[in-house]
Amino acid sequence: MASQVLTRLADTSPDKIFSMPTKGTPKTFMQITKPRIPTHSASARTVKRRSMEMHSARDAISMGESSALLRRELDYLDEAEKQKLLQQAGIVCKIGPQDALAIKADLGVP
Secondary structure: OHHHHHHHHHHHOOOOEEEEOOOOOOEEEEOOOOOOOOHHHOOHHHHHHHHHHHHHHHHHHOOOOHHHHHHHHHHOOOHHHHHHHHHHHOOOOOOOHHHHHHHHHHHOOO
16 A cells, blocks of 8 residues: 555656655655666666666765765775776776886885
8 A cells, every 4th residue: 555655656756756744854755666687687778777767866865966975885895896897897097117106105105
């Protein structure tokens, strides 16, 4: 019964986000689709839709500062996972030997 009411309320909102008053802070609800298959097996269209859904959710909970929230989320990943993401995105960081030496000197690393 409650899920039907929430679904109807979400369907009336163009961005699938709606708020309900409470005694304190109003509660905000957002409809998020439950996936049936993992993202790596999904079509490009489905992955794009999921990405847009996550962006909308991140934007809603960060009050418009979704990039700041995304940076904080990346802090929770371990180094190996960060490197894997960079490789998948095709981002390569090349530091020449002279620049590496200058960075070490600036940081006080022997």
